Amino acid sequence: MKNIVVIGAGTMGNGIAHTFAQTGFKVNLVDVQEESLQKAMKTIASNLDRIIAKGNLTEEQKAETLSNITTFTRLEDAAGNADLIVEAATENLDLKLKIFAQMDEIAPENCILATNTSSISITKIASVTKRPDKVIGMHFMNPVPVMKLVEIIKGYSTSKETFDRIYKMSENLGKVPVEVNDYPGFVANRILMPMINEAIETLYNGVAGVEEIDTVMKLGMAHPMGPLQLADFIGLDVCLAILNVMYDGFKNPKYAPCPLLVNMVTANKKGIKSGEGFYDYSESKKAEKVSPMFVK
Ligand SMILES: NC(=O)c1ccc[n+]([C@@H]2O[C@H](COP(=O)([O-])OP(=O)(O)OC[C@H]3O[C@@H](n4cnc5c(N)ncnc54)[C@H](O)[C@@H]3O)[C@@H](O)[C@H]2O)c1
Structure with a gap:
């Protein structure tokens, strides 16, 4: 596999684009918003600078990595000679079904279609394609260039050949792949999201404040980051979407999203990506805590 498309x-x-490009793959990065593409290229450049500062990359390797990435706003212009497409668009079932049907039309017959979905059924996504044996979950963790884990999720019809190729590819990227079956939330989010939701519920019930909850989990459980700050990093809209998929998929009230999370997403407080979540990320505040239970 040489040519990678990231959606x-x-x-x-x-x-994901950064990681493939730094390993030497040619990457076509696609987004419907030109602005997202420009922001992504800036983020990749500054993340590469961080690696250079640690002495783990040269300026030449940075230039080579960036030159391995080409940006596109239309999938049809990007996927004609793809060997592997990794879809990492917004966590929304209808959107993913639409994208996969289009990918199936455009991509070469042998191309593997992977999704980075956090929770949506791989089997369902595969069902809109004529190649369900070549559809697989490749669930990277955030931030991708740093985090070692990739959950490799087998849909009901994913072939052994597809699984083996993606497993090997993940190792080639310097990651540690873990084999997982296709049930809502897979392993990572099935365990993580109830914890994050419970932290939000604890805040909602007035048991403790934002910093207090995060401090308990950092100092008491040796977590590198508290659950509320982690939710801000993941994106509160993404957390809400994952909880809803698990709630619908298992029909179990224990996955019901906390009303405070629903309210915050509705008010466009999505965490780092919108500038405010449980903490305020504006330049002047620099991750100061916010008390979302009280109107400021
Ligand atoms: N945020 C996390 O920590 C995390 C971790 C693992 C997996 N995921 C999963 O990765 C996927 C992406 O999540 P994210 O956090 O990067 O979301 P995001 O909101 O940061 O980015 C989604 C991007 O998809 C683009 N997009 C929407 N429709 C598109 C289309 N039709 N074609 C091309 N681009 C389109 C949007 O413009 C946006 O730039 C989701 O499935 C999510 O569940 C997220």
């Missing part, structure tokens, strides 16, 4: 240039798409 979606948001939080995850830019990291």
